[in-house]
Amino acid sequence: METSPEFYTRTMAKVYADQGHYEQSTRIYHHLLAQDPQRADLRAELAEVEMILAKIGTGPARDLSPLFHRWFDLIGRYNTMQRLKRLRRR
Secondary structure, eight states: OOOOGGGOOHHHHHHHHHTTOHHHHHHHHHHHHHHOTTOHHHHHHHHHHHHHHHHHOSSGGGGGHHHHHHHHHHHHHHHHHHHHHHHHHO
16 A cells, blocks of 8 residues: 655545554655645644554554455355355255
């Protein structure tokens, strides 16, 4: 999910934060602040995202996201297989 710096915008940082991708969001905010250090709005938004990161940490619980994605995918496939089996019996 790596994005090129030429696409770094405040909106993209907000979207990443809203989706729970706080590390990517902070990376974008730091890049934007390096470009324009006077932006108080960016500093405030960065502080908010960093506060969330500090609360949730970056430990093992953060690594569960890929597992949940895989789990939901498998549930969907299982449900599809069950529907196909029911159709085959008819």
